[in-house]
Amino acid sequence: MKVDVNTYTERQQLIAKYSNALGNPIRVAILELLSSDKCCYHGDMFSHLPVAKSTLSQHLKVLSDAGLIQGDADPPKTKYCINRENWGLAKGLLLGFFD
Helix, strand or coil, X not given: CCCCHHHCCHHHHHHHHHHHHCCCHHHHHHXXXXXXXXXXXXXXXXXXXXXXXXXXXXXXXXXXXXXXXXXXXXXCEEEEEXXXXXXHHHHHHHHHHHC
8 A cells, every 4th residue: 555645744754764764773873973073984984883885885875865964975985974954953853753
């Protein structure tokens, strides 16, 4: 049964999107790493996290698609940072959800 996305409010959809992105411990670890530094290159993150480079890339894509991080491509490297605007939005939505 296909559910119409318009059935849910924008708030509900955002909470689900951010929760999904936070739903894996390696993605939580990535966010913790990025929040402690201003920005970090993919290769630098790989040396701090117990995951293969290809797997790290997949997790970075999920976080990026959710808008929690942003990448600045400078081939052949990409520097990732927390997307502060969306991070603040996610924080407010999740805190409000649990109140």
